[in-house]
Amino acid sequence: MTTDETNGEAVEETPPDTFEGTLWPDVNRALSAVDVRPERGALDLIVHLPRKDVIRGLGMLKHDDELHFDYLRSLTAVDNEDEGVDVVYHLYSVSKNHNLTVKTTLANEDKVLETATTVWQAANWLEREVAEMFGVTFNGHPDPRPLLMPEDVDLSDVHPLLKSHPFAEIDVLQGEGLGHDRDAPGDV
Amino acid sequence: MSTEIFGIENVNVWVDGLIRVLLIVGFMTVVVMGLIYGERKILARFQQRLGPTRTGPMGLLQSVADALKLVGKEDLRPRNADPWTFELAPYLVFVPVFLGFVIVPFVLDWQIRILELGLLYFVAITGVNIVGWIMAGWGSDNRYAMIGGMRAAAQGISYELPLVLALVSVAMVVEVPLADGEVARGSLNLNEIVASQHEVPNIVWQPLVVVVFFIAGLAELNRTPFDIPVGESEVVGGPFVEYSGIRWSMFFLAEYAALLIMSLLFAAVFLGGWAWPAGIFTDEDWPRWAQALLVAGKASIFVFMVFWVRASVPRLRIDQLMGFSWKILLPLMLAQVMVNGLVLVYDWPEIILTVVGLIGIVALFAMVDRAVRQPRQRPASAAQLQSEAV
């Protein structure tokens, strides 16, 4: 386990975090044209960008000489139910060997975002998966087909990874009393 | 050849032919089943497995079991397959191969027929099975089959040439003793070719030709590394993908019968058949059973090498395969024919042939090595292309 960065703990007694020792100063400089808010994650720095500036910001991060985030590690989304859907980008720089997490929040009624394929080709399939699993529309995506879902599912209203989509109902056919209680403590 | 068979004289020539044909059919079927079993066992041993062990003692009845299974299968035909092409294709593959057995010299004076143009007949008749492959590929109404059929045709035609030239270069220098004590050179009669080797087998005089014959033979048999028409991991089964049951087993049988013919031919033309090393010890020929064992042993060498290559070597791609035949094997064989001709015309000592042959083998390996290790033209990366286009 890496032991360099300390985990930021949101305890009221400590002074406000100046994000020293992380990439924040450089990121702040690179993204000076947009509204950005930092946060500490367990391993990397997290920055929050508003929806309209996300792709622009990502482009700036990629082409900045000091930061040079040329590698998109992962592109995914998190469903926060009422607060909307967060789209999360994990960036890495091969030449400088540093990481950054970029997040943006989409309101539930308006899950539309520009595509990141203009910045990294790697975003292609990753965005297709987010689109079908969370119902996010990526404007300008070159190939907006479903990736993993079967062809006979109507994807206009079925988005499996949203919290509103239920888990499968499992019929217990035998031994009604044998199911285990999921909240009870289990063995090691 | 006398028209006596098993001591009965003056048998009607048609009856005589029929009896020989039936004997050969029976022999061939048994041997082919043995070859299939042998391949599975030998391949398994190369791969650290055991092969068939359960059906019969040591799995010997495996081929019989397979044959019974295939015979019992339903005879399917895809609905859109052309009925005549689809159903006649197995015959056009199997029958020419079987007809090739007519001239194979098993032992002295024992063949179905001795033909003066034996080698020519062999080459001509085995060329017909390419038509059968194309028919199978086309008639199956299946893209994979069509691709496989076309590949098979391209490969078969390309490798005919080195094969034929290999046989020609041997036939050119064969010594045939004439009645008046003179020696004529050149014969297509397989009996004479074998008889001429009673002291020295042809492999000594024509080492390069042996190597090329082996390679071209592998290609004609559609065997690894030339099995791209039946490339199992790509076009699964090739032109035979839609066949099942007896029709499929006829293709399979034809493949192994062709292997058998090639190996017997190899033994006859290059290793001296039933005449060598008998000619070293006595002036007369050995008894029939010894000759049969000799021929069987020599044919087994070829068969074993074919299996060995199958277990060890990857598959060539179609363009590499064609390039190899046209750019490497064909020029070498043309050169060999020319050298043979020079030796014939100017009556040079035959040791020149051996030396030239060995140099030729070295040249073959050198050419292949150079072609393989040549750095390939690297396509420009997408980023480069984009930056150039912009």
Added chain:
Amino acid sequence: MVVEAPSEFETQDLLINVGPQHPSTHGVFRMVLEIDGEVVKDLVPYIGYLHRGAEKLCENNDFRQGIGYMDRTEYLAAHNAELSYVMAVEALGEIEVPERAQWIRMILCELNRISSHFMFLGAFGIDVGVFGTPFIYAWRERETIIDLFEEISGDRMMYAYFRAGGLAWEVPANFENRVREVLASAQQGVKDFDGLLTENEIFIARTKGVGFISAEDAIEMGMSGPTIRASGVPLDIRKTEPYLFYDQLDFEPITANGGDVFDRYIVRLQEISQSIDLIGQCLERLQPGPITPERMPRMLRLPEGEAYIRTEAPRGEYGVYMVSKGGNKPHRLKVRSACLSNLQALKQMSVGQYVADAIIILGSIDIVLSEVDR
């Protein structure tokens, strides 16, 4: 009479469908090739045949039950998959892992890397056309490794042996000797493969110059693992962002600068030797000790937070992005699959090559569909 051939033949492109049932697609994968003669003009991959919703299922299972799902997303390198997951749980819960458990985890992950690369060598041999000989050699080596895994965790493939905080139970008493036996036989296996394939002219002719991808394109597509290292990029997470105790070991990422299929094969072959060496180094440093922290809660409840933990699985970067909002189940679990990112580049690598090459290129990326589809 001379017949003039038409100067341009009218040809038609052929659409062939490879898969999802096919001996060569390494699982249920489908690609539609548009070919002109033998040259591939276009390639469209279709995935999702093995999608089982692992990420959604993990949201309904607590932090111990999720380990089994991670096994099944990458069944050929299950230890590496479990490792990312338990490391994410430990990062969020700030759980300290005892040293002995870390070293054993490293040994098991490297052994899994060896067995996974042998699987690649075997399947690749079949793709190239050698009928089965490399496959059986590979299986012989894998069997020794899998037997060892069975002695340790009770399972040949889906181990569920790592736990948040350490290991499930102590390894058997003869662990070190068994590992050394396995290493000796793996060493011999590498020699066998090297002798069979590496210098074979036909193999070289089939694989050199085929399926080229440049370093810039590979980085742009987000590729990782031996596939990107074969293009010359020394991206090995064990070296660039060390986890466990990889910073104490002495090794360099293995790269090649050809970027073609042959280089990917060579990189993996050499990585087996490198892993054998790393395991040797780990065994020297292995000390007796506890394998779980002293006070482990029976039911893990993690505080709020998120972590993206990446480890170097045999196929590339296997990342686990875990979001926890308190409670005993993750709020979101995202598996960053190396094979999915590597597979995106398939079209780029294959267009302009022959059909037979497309199969080999697919084999050289070394995908396992359960990781692509989760």
